Amino acid sequence: MxxxxxxxxxxxxxxxxxxxxxxxxxxxxxxxxxxxxxxxxxxxxxxxxxxxxxxxxxxxxxxxxxxxxxxxxxxxxxxxxxxxxxxxxxxxxxxxxxxxxxxxxxxxxxxxxxxxxxxxxxxxxxxxxxxxxxxxxxxxxxxxxxxxxxxxxxxxVREIEPLDKVNGYALTDELVANGGCNCPDDECDPRTCECVRRANRCYPFVDAYYQRMLNGDDGVDKSKPTGDFNFIYDAYGRIHPDVPAGEPIFECNKNCSCSSAxxxxxxxxxxxxxxxxxxxxxxxxxxxxxxxxxxxxxxxxxxxxxxxxxxxxxxxxxxxxxxxxxxxxxxxNHIIKVHLTRQILERKLAESGKLDDYRGSAAKERKMVEYVTRVANLIEFYDEYMKVHVVASGDTELQEAEQRRSDGKPASRQDKDAFRRQRGAALQRARQVAERERQRLRRLDPTKTFPDEYDEDELADPGWRFLSLDDPDLQQEIVVMANERSEMEDELRxxxxxxxxxxxxxxxxxxxxxxxxxxxxxxxxxxxxxxxxxxxxxxxxxxxxxxxxxxxxxxxxxxxxxxxxxxxxxxxxxxxxxxxxxxxxxxxxxxxxxxxxxxxxxxxxxxxxxxxxxxxxxxxxxxxxxxxxxxx
Missing domain, CATH: 2.170.270.10 (SET domain)
Incomplete structure (x- = not known):
């Protein structure tokens, strides 16, 4: 039936x-x-x-x-x-x-x-x-x-209180996303709409759609033609094809003066x-x-x-x-991770009295965007390294060494040997991934040639990107910030x-x-x-x-x-x-x-x-x- x-x-x-x-x-x-x-x-x-x-x-x-x-x-x-x-x-x-x-x-x-x-x-x-x-x-x-x-x-949201000031500085809190625009017309212009700049402030990541658009000294890149300035949506309400996948969207809202059109x-x-x-x-x-x-x-x-x-x-x-x-x-979402990374860096800069060096002008704010982007990427590389190269490896010596590093303990000779061994394994893995990508590109274009050595962009394996850092102090700093961000994520999830x-x-x-x-x-x-x-x-x-x-x-x-x-x-x-x-x-x-x-x-x-x-x-x-x- x-x-x-x-x-x-x-x-x-x-x-x-x-x-x-x-x-x-x-x-x-x-x-x-x-x-x-x-x-x-x-x-x-x-x-x-x-x-x-x-x-x-x-x-x-x-x-x-x-x-x-x-x-x-x-x-x-x-x-x-x-x-x-x-x-x-x-x-x-x-x-x-x-x-x-x-x-x-x-x-x-x-x-x-x-x-x-x-x-x-x-x-x-x-x-x-x-x-x-x-x-x-x-x-x-x-x-x-x-x-x-x-x-x-x-x-x-109306009950959420701002973060406490640090050394007299106000940190960027989660309410930065609130606000609207005062565009004079029913339909906003992305070159002047405050919602675009709000998106920029909320997502300080170099590769973000609006960051690539608004990066001049006054916040607008005048080298770009007018036609290159668009909202994420086209005239039909669809996401533009050149917008990165998963890019956060900041729509005009009830606080804006524009109409529903x-x-x-x-x-x-x-x-x-x-x-x-x-x-x-x-x-x-x-x-x-x-x-x-x-x-x-x-x-x-x-x-x-x-x-x-x-x-x-x-x-x-x-x-x-x-x-x-x-x-x-x-x-x-990635925007949340970037936001928490900025909070960590702002707190560190505020405690040292250096936050003014990253605020007050488009150039200084761009400097902050680049700083946040670099640290956020390194934390991602570290997380991926821990997931793929440490947790899934079954290497107990490496796992114990990483645990001691996470606890802030100095690395022993045995720990350094484990790191060195894993660095070699990560490089080999990165080369294998790069070679597979070259083979894929050769299939698409048999005439394409490559240099004998892999360049830095080709060796993009996240584990290698973290382990290839030459500065042990920077590695340790990234580990500390990664753990701090992880705790913030757990608390705020x-x-x-x-x-x-x-x-x-x-x-x-x-x-x-x-x-x-x-x-x-x-x-x-x-x-x-x-x-x-x-x-x-x-x-x-x-x-x-x-x-x-x-x-x-x-x-x-x-x-x-x-x-x-x-x-x-x-x-x-x-x-x-x-x-x-x-x-x-x-x-x-x-x-x-x-x-x-x-x-x-x-x-x-x-x-x-x-x-x-x-x-x-x-x-x-x-x-x-x-x-x-x-x-x-």
């Missing part, structure tokens, strides 16, 4: 009439058993079997104080009503005209989505693999939000392209596009509850133990939970050959630590193609031959649980809608003996370059 549905908010249903459904006894949760006492045949024992939890379970919904708050009753009540209908249809499908009940559920869901979505465009529902009446829609176990809802574990307003207006909930054969529910999409097209922002790291860890433990999956997404509150982006599946990447975007009530994670296409996407991104991180997702060089991507800390993935396909709620909203006694018994290992999930993306696993 099947129930296929294709439905849009603006068109009449084209769903097929399903066959009559039988009552499915697998959803009976109470087991009546005859008593073993022959003296009392009428006395039955009623055994209530504990079913496994789902995101629709009251125990899971209770994890969020906001989910049950009266403040959000207007958006949670329709979900509770719709979910109750979906559960009833799953447990006890009607025997007569089940399609009527199915269409009632479908209409209710579509109306709710269209009303709640920021752009009011609504989404189609395409399901050719339904096995029950309740599967005409995805699991309705989440409340629709297109932005962040701030969990009580965090302060609102300004080209620098895209994400805040909501999605403008037609998409559909799509039931796949092997990965559960996903999202696909209904029209061809150009590269750089905005397709959605990841809404949900913004949590502190402590609250996220609490929920992660329960989600993974009880459900075997999660919708937690760490807010961990934020996470978005889209399990109980979210939108259609929570259904984006993983792919080893993704067509999406997410970009940190700042709009209203901005904090550097709280960018909205906006999804854009990383290449052209054909109509009917599923929209996917890489759960392994942006570095694995970006095709370097197709996109401009990105800002350095930060490796995950080996000792910390990764939450870059949201819903692994193999364990994702929605692969079977019925199972996602209710569960049987058999499911409970199976769950009691099944140990979910989220990081070992097999990939089912079907890409030619599929690695066979979701995480790395």
């Amino acid at each position: 099947s129930f296929a549905a294709v439905r849009t908010p603006s068109r009449a249903s084209s769903s097929k009439t399903p066959e009559p459904f039988r009552r499915n006894d697998r959803y009976d949760r109470i087991d009546h058993r005859a008593s073993q006492d022959d003296d009392d045949d009428d006395d039955d024992v009623v055994e209530v079997v504990r079913s496994p939890l789902t995101f629709a379970s009251p125990e899971i919904k209770a994890l969020s104080t906001l989910r049950g708050s009266e403040l959000y009753r207007d958006i949670t009540r329709p979900v509770d009503v719709g979910l109750a209908l979906q559960v009833r249809l799953a447990k006890d499908p009607p025997r007569i005209r089940p399609e009527l009940e199915a269409m009632r559920l479908l209409d209710f869901f579509i109306a709710y989505v269209q009303e709640r979505e920021l752009g009011n465009l609504g989404l189609d529902v395409v399901n050719e693999h339904a096995s029950s009446v309740s599967e005409v829609i995805p699991p309705w176990d989440f409340v629709w939000v297109d932005d962040y809802i701030i969990d009580p574990s965090l302060k609102h 300004c080209h620098n307003r895209v994400v805040q207006k909501g999605r403008k392209v037609p998409l559909a909930f799509h039931k796949t054969e092997s990965k559960g529910w996903g999202i696909k596009t209904l029209q061809n999409l150009k590269r750089g097209t905005f397709v959605g922002a990841y809404g949900g509850e913004l949590l502190s790291d402590t609250e996220a860890e609490r929920r992660a433990e329960i989600y993974e133990r009880e459900l075997g999956t999660t919708y937690l997404q760490d807010v961990d 934020l996470t978005v939970d889209s399990a109980l509150m979210g939108n259609y982006t929570r259904f984006f599946n993983h792919s080893c050959d993704p067509n999406l990447l997410h970009v940190p975007t700042y709009i209203d009530d901005a904090s550097i630590l709280r960018p909205l994670l906006a999804f854009f296409t990383s290449r052209e996407v054909a109509a009917g193609e599923e929209l996917c991104f890489s759960y392994a991180g942006e570095a694995a997702a970006v095709d370097q031959d197709d996109l401009p060089a990105s800002s350095p991507q930060s490796p995950a800390k080996p000792a910390r649980r990764s939450r870059t993935a949201m819903h692994p396909p193999a364990a994702k709620p929605g692969r079977d809608t019925v199972a996602a909203v209710t569960a049987s006694a058999q499911d409970a018994a199976r769950a009691a003996t099944t140990k979910h290992k989220r990081l070992e999930i097999k990939c089912a993306c079907g890409a030619k370059n599929c690695t066979g696993r979701v995480f790395f």
Whole structure:
């Protein structure tokens, strides 16, 4: 039996009439058993079997104080009503005209989505693999939000206090992202718009899009033609092809004088392209596009509850133990790492009374940008060296030597021998990588020639870049700052939970050959630590193609031959649980809608003996370059 549905908010249903459904006894949760006492045949024992939890379970919904708050009753009540209908249809499908009940559920869901979505465009529902009446829609176990809802574990931006001064100097805090422009026209000019300069101040990184544009003595590079000054968006609201992948976006906002017609307003207006909930054969529910999409097209922002790291860890433990999956997404972007690096350097300069040398003019500020960039890169090289050359090497002598260096202890002769040995291994690795790159370039151009020796740019292996530093004191200084930044990241880390509150982006599946990447975007009530994670296409996407991104991180997702060089991507800390993935396909709620909203006694018994290992999930993306696993 099947129930296929294709439905849009603006068109009449084209769903097929399903066959009559039988009552499915697998959803009976109470087991009546005859008593073993022959003296009392009428006395039955009623055994209530504990079913496994789902995101629709009251125990899971209770994890969020906001989910049950009266403040959000207007958006949670329709979900509770719709979910109750979906559960009833799953447990006890009607025997007569089940399609009527199915269409009632479908209409209710579509109306709710269209009303709640920021752009009011609504989404189609395409399901050719339904096995029950309740599967005409995805699991309705989440409340629709297109932005962040701030969990009580965090302060609102308006409650955040500036950092304490150091030696009389005010440090750049996370509120530097707040502000607007006073452009006189409805549409801003990027050469004069204050939002461009705000982006420059917030992202002091040499290779950033706006840093390459605004670097003259007065802040503007007059050697560039007027046509080279653009917002990140083009006239069609797409990201310019020469913008580095993952470049932070600073849109004009509620503090600006420009109108909604300004080209620098895209994400805040909501999605403008037609998409559909799509039931796949092997990965559960996903999202696909209904029209061809150009590269750089905005397709959605990841809404949900913004949590502190402590609250996220609490929920992660329960989600993974009880459900075997999660919708937690760490807010961990390069701009945040650069911001924290600047804070470390500003504090050091302020303590020594030298911060004035890096403030007060465009030239001095450019000097600070170059300083921050160099240190941020070296910290990234050190992190990558620790991840690839130390932790993964299994070399206990090297690991112990690095631990002593991290603790600030002087290097022993044995430590120096370990460093020297690893320096040689890193150089060999860098040469191997450089040779593979040369071979790739020769295949593209057989006439291309290279010098006998590799130049510095070719030996770009991060481990070698750190170990090749000739100054041991500089190496030690980078280690100290890397540890300091790591502690700051752990303390300030934020996470978005889209399990109980979210939108259609929570259904984006993983792919080893993704067509999406997410970009940190700042709009209203901005904090550097709280960018909205906006999804854009990383290449052209054909109509009917599923929209996917890489759960392994942006570095694995970006095709370097197709996109401009990105800002350095930060490796995950080996000792910390990764939450870059949201819903692994193999364990994702929605692969079977019925199972996602209710569960049987058999499911409970199976769950009691099944140990979910989220990081070992097999990939089912079907890409030619599929690695066979979701995480790395």
